[in-house]
Amino acid sequence: MKIICVGRNYADHAKELGNQVPDEPVIFLKPKNALLTPGNNLFYPAFTNELHYECELVIKICKNGKFISAHKAHNYYEEVTLGIDFTARDVQDKLKKNGLPWEKAKAFDSSAAVGTFIPITSLPDLSDISFDFYKNGEKVQEGHTRDMLFSIDAIIADVTQYFSLNIGDLIFTGTPPGVGECVISDNFKGVLEGQEVLNLSVE
Helix, strand or coil, rough: CCCCECCCCCCCHHHCCCCCCCCCCCEEECHHHEEEEECEEEECHHHHCEEEECCEEEEEEECCCCCCHHHHHHHHHHEEEEEEEEEEEEHHHHHCCCCCCHHHHHHHCCCCCCCCCCHHHHCHHHCCEEEEECCCCCCEEEEEEEHHCCHHHHHHHHHHHCCCCCEEEEECCCCCCCCCCCCCCCEEEEEECEEEEEEEEEE
8 A cells, every 4th residue: 555645736835835836746655654544643753843734635546557547537536535644844844955855754654644534425526525624623724626736537647657556545635725833732623525534633
């Protein structure tokens, strides 16, 4: 199982971090040990002083495939949830400044939290759904799939030109604006089309 992540998939998020809006999906990977499953909290990493949350729509791959066309991509996923791409922003900024890869900032243990997966049949058209993300009861992020620069199916088509997809793989589809810092004792809740699917705290 691998975790495929899309960066800068919402124009406003790219701008809030001072990044260029991409003309093709920005892809990076997280290893299996980055997965933080429902019911578990995140222990604040010792190597960072600026841990950020980034809430994202996450899809689970249900079929093996490669070189998948966009118009057939919908056959490769049946479940969706919300997740948090935890990022050691201070570490990332230092690595980027020196032109170095930033896996240390993005792919550390438990950096990919996911909520409870729900069937896509229980939701409206995935190209037109919304989600809300709360920090300590206050809404801090609001996302809508219509604002994605690259749709889920377009992401799958792009990714599978380079990597095979396997059953159980996860795709984090990018975060909307509103990312920010988190500290020990913070609680996060993710609501997808009115359904709470994610709830965890930082310890």
